[in-house]
Amino acid sequence: MSSPGQLADGSGGPPDAAALHAEFERVWGNPRGWRALTIVNHSVVALRFMVTGLVFFVLAGLLSMLMRVQLARPGQQVIDAETYNQAFTAHGTMMMFLFAVPVLQGAAAYLLPKMLGARDLVFPRLSAFGYWCYLFGGLIFCAGLALGLAPNAGWFMYTPLSSDVHSPGPNSDFWLIGITFVEIATMAAGIEIAVSILRTRADGMALHRMPIFAWAMLVTSMMIVFGFPPLILASILLELERAAGWAFFDPTRGGDPLLWQHLFWLFGHPEVYIIFLPAAGMVSTLVSVHAQRPLVGYSWVVVSLISTGFLSFGLWVHHMFTVGIPALAQGFFAAASMAVAIPTAVQVFAWIATLATGRPRWNPPMLWLAGFLATFVLGGLTGVMLAFVPFDWQVHDTHFVVAHLHYVLIGGMLFPLFAALYHWLPLASGRMASPRLARLGFWLSFVGFQGTFLVMHWTGLLGMPRRVWTYDSGMGWDWPNLVSSVFGFVMAFGVAATLLDLALHWRFGRKAEPNPWHADTLEWAVGQPPTSYNFASLPPIDSRHPLWEQPQLQSAIAAGDFELPRAAHGRRETLGSDPVSGRPREVIHLPGNSVLPLLAALLLSAMCIALLARFYWPALAAACATTVVLLRWSWENCAHPKAAAGEAFDLPKGLALHSRTFDGPGLWGMGLTMAANAALYASFVFGWCFLWLVAPAWTPPAKAPLDVWTLPAATGAFIAGWALLRQLSGRLQHGVDQGLGLRLLAAAACGAAGCAVLGKALAGATLAPTRSAHDAMLAFLLVYLLLHGALAVLLALLQAARVRHGHVGLQAPYEPGVVAILWLFVVGVTAVAWVAFGLLPTALAGQG
Amino acid sequence: MTRWRWDHPRQLVLGLLLWSLWFVAVYGGHALACRAGAPAPWIVTGLLDCTAIVVTVLAWAAWRCLAAARSLPAGVARFLARSAAALHAVAALSTVFVGLPILLVPACA
């Protein structure tokens, strides 16, 4: 094996650090001007996420100030009821969807590759696409606000209030379409972060040596994969109800308003832990660094993170304790809601133990973390109180809950975020913030927050409901509201001072020394500010604290002492690792800058705007155009010349480019995407069973609209196609590539047959989705199966074309396995449909 | 499917996955049984039996993971086995705690 830094053909000595840097910049450098719109590099995209998120944060904060002015005195009419309703809906929606999750995902996208010892995330174009979808979706939502058409039915959009009958006009559509568009970004980032954590770690970074923040983001990302789809489904169903009149939530037509609540909170409760866990990961990281000792109870914290992730999916009905669910069922959710406090308490005491046995210092990050602890513990305790059902019956939908949620969200997310921004500011900008302005910002924010929200518990206990635009005097609410409003302004000044401090010191702060906080993890070895490629060579590690063990690591990395130390070949590369042990398995080659993500996002925006305006043919055209761009995007992949032309001769011994193997990020990405899809489908099947058993006016027709052969026949056709794909993958593994294209075409034909069966059933069945929820569910099912079947056929045809062009074959055998996963999913959902929608109703009807 | 191992990474999630399935079973099962008009004492017994079985399985799995961990040298496999043991225990205790209402609250009311 040639020595690191030397080309495999032995020519030339290893370049020095400066020449190496120039070599890498040629491959990884970020363009300026208009071409900056094509950047896919994680550092740039992540910073865009964070800055955009902070802008939305300020906007949503201004809305809250408007609300507090209105509520400062009883009987005021600073704004009218409609404006107030739009304000609180937009405030909650923007904070939850346009600020909290995107900013944390942005921070994770920025930090993780650096912490894990990788050069970029695994799907760079997807990161960029996610950002544009987030930006455009957010702008669409804010356009509604600007036009006075913001959604006004509350951030959780309960039906029937949010249905077209009670909320005519496009307001709620801005929510359903705009926010679902933004959720594409959330899902994409979640899947990408999970795959990156599992498959692109430094050599030797086994799971037990992974930074604790990576564990937090792994759990969070898996929660996103399973937690967001129920909401995506519910949003699609509600939009169909509003725009096309399909009955899902209307109790007079066999639907049920409670179905919306179940689907929403199935998402909604995990959502708040999706917001808290990344912050908890940041706290764990910061506490360890600023106490200058390893985190106490690393394994305990990992176990707590995973426990919280799972338990949080079993709490959702605690938002529905007043809807008349049986007492024992409420009891289950009450107990689970209390139990989830324990893993959180373990983390809190791990932090306290770390500080107590370390050498902590009161610098700006630690100031914010002290504020976090004081606030979040209070919020957690009121949460346990709310878990106690009878108490919840009193304070549900009052300002007590408003106080609680702000304690846990601001205390548990915003304060750690500010701590993290101060902590990593020197890394990202190379400059330090000013301790004086930081302290001012902290104290104003902290005192302002406590003043605003502590008394709000009292306001709620005195009976003030949520979402009231005004109130009468004489309830005892006058002085608490005034206090909240006054301190709200104090807090606003504090937040403004903090953001100003961070923004100013980004440009003008005093230069930071390298690794100013004496941290232990790899992100501090990439330069301040980081280079576009993070690491000139990828170091192996053998402990949780690489920089504490080897303080000179950064210069060795820059000198090219470790793996993948050259970029003269023109490829963007990082090491692909075993998910458990961290041993290198392949070299992952990554796409460079591309305009396709921006293009696809623009076309999707056009589709969303058309849907909002209810121009359906233009929307369909935009959807088709998007599909074309996405297909082109997937074409420029793997063995395509634009991705990684020809054979690579300068790889480390024993490793190949991932597209020349049978495993790679795309396999994992497809797997997780199908897992998310399965969560959506499972929510749909749950909805079917729920409506069948519980909906007030559910009337299944006397004769089943689907004949008994449709679903089994479709399943069989898809199984045949999937089997063909598996077979050809197996043949490729054995070095046989005859009949590759033919088998792909045959698989496509089987899939087309399955689609034809479904299409015939859809056309022939006498379904009236606008008259009965039963028919609406069946119609949705058939369309869902048909769309997925068509996608499977399309991808098989695409593979056949790629075989013809030589992009898929013995030398590049990777892609058919990825497509096979989609086919397996299609088989699965069709088979489940057969049982749940074909066999089960017959059995239930038989029971009478 | 690879061979069953107590230090496999999937052990990290299997315990709480079983807890999730148990949760769906008791929540859904209680709703269905009440709707079908089964007598309350039968429902309570059924729920308790289901809970007891799941707790036993999870406690046993925790013990097996712990035993496997003891025979492993320090490294990622031992970390996985010990963490899995803790997670199975968490799942077992969560099943017990979330099952307590079965004893405290009447069924079907």
Place this chain on the structure above:
Amino acid sequence: MLLLSGCSGPLSTLDPAGPSAAAIAQVLWWMLGVAVVVSVGVIALWLWAMRPDAQRRGHERRWLVGGGLLLPGVAIAALLFFGASAGRHQWPWPGETPALVIDVNARQWHWRVRYPEHDLVLQDELRLPVGRAVHVRTSSDDVIHSFWVPRLGGKLDAIPGRTLMLSLQADRPGRYLGQCAEFCGIGHARMPLVVIAMAPDDFDAWLAAARRAP
């Protein structure tokens, strides 16, 4: 005394006038007490841990087990066991005979209160006899509302397509206030319900008179 007078208010959950609200308020005071002690304790611990003294090592495991497992474990077990009975007043247990059945039908933005056994309809007003539980059946004609009289007990939603039931009891005669507690549109803030509890004889007299009136 100052605290208690600060607790009163027409919609206050801390000024109970019925057994359900009273039982809940009692658990609340206990929970509040424990919450204050725990939060002060944990904050104090964090501040103590932040002392820049010489290095202190050891006993890490005790923090995790004592603070992370035992403290919350005992607290939530106590809450579950001791609090379980606080909700029994609100629940319309099968086999319990109420004094009255009252249908409360919510629509944007008024309450239509019907006494089905007495063929009487009131708007935005509900009357009940003191000292006996009545069963309130909620329903809605349009969107989800929520029936709530804080001084008497917890709330119950009024959901279109469903009839839900709670048990309501006042222990003292008087005029109480209810308020819609689920956001129901533009008139949500102004959807009050006046609840008048009367001594049983007064109530019977009023009922008789109201039925005879056209």
